[in-house]
Amino acid sequence: MINQKKCPACGKWTDGSKQRCVFCNSLIDPQLIAEEDSRKRAEKSRQERLASESKFEKYLRKLKESDKPGYTLLFKILNTLFNIYMAVLSFFIWLIALISG
Ligand SMILES: [Zn+2]
Known part of the structure; x- marks a missing residue:
């Protein structure tokens, strides 16, 4: 066969x-x-x-x-916030994956 x-x-x-x-x-x-x-x-x-x-x-x-004063600082803050956001996001993705098995 x-x-x-x-x-x-x-x-x-x-x-x-x-x-x-x-x-x-x-x-x-x-x-x-x-x-x-x-x-x-x-x-x-x-x-x-x-x-x-x-x-x-x-x-x-x-x-x-942009060469306006304060924008470099704003850029740094935004960059940090984005990194935190991505960390939280990937944590939740990991959590959802863990729960759904
Ligand atoms: Zn087939």
Whole structure:
């Protein structure tokens, strides 16, 4: 009997020696699925981080480029606040991940 695996995406039995389902082309190896999943997640979070960073950095640059007195101080305060905000945010993300198991 040939090695058959049940496709997690479409539920059909497919050739287990292949990496992908012959019906829907989804990955059928759980390890490969997990790998692809984590890769996608890492890429997504990286892009989200880049997007939020560039937005914030644009704002910071505006402040930095301004030569009005007091703006350097404001920039430093904002920078510190942002760091605290990110720390709190990542703490809550960690907490939610912990609760949901
Ligand atoms: Zn399938």
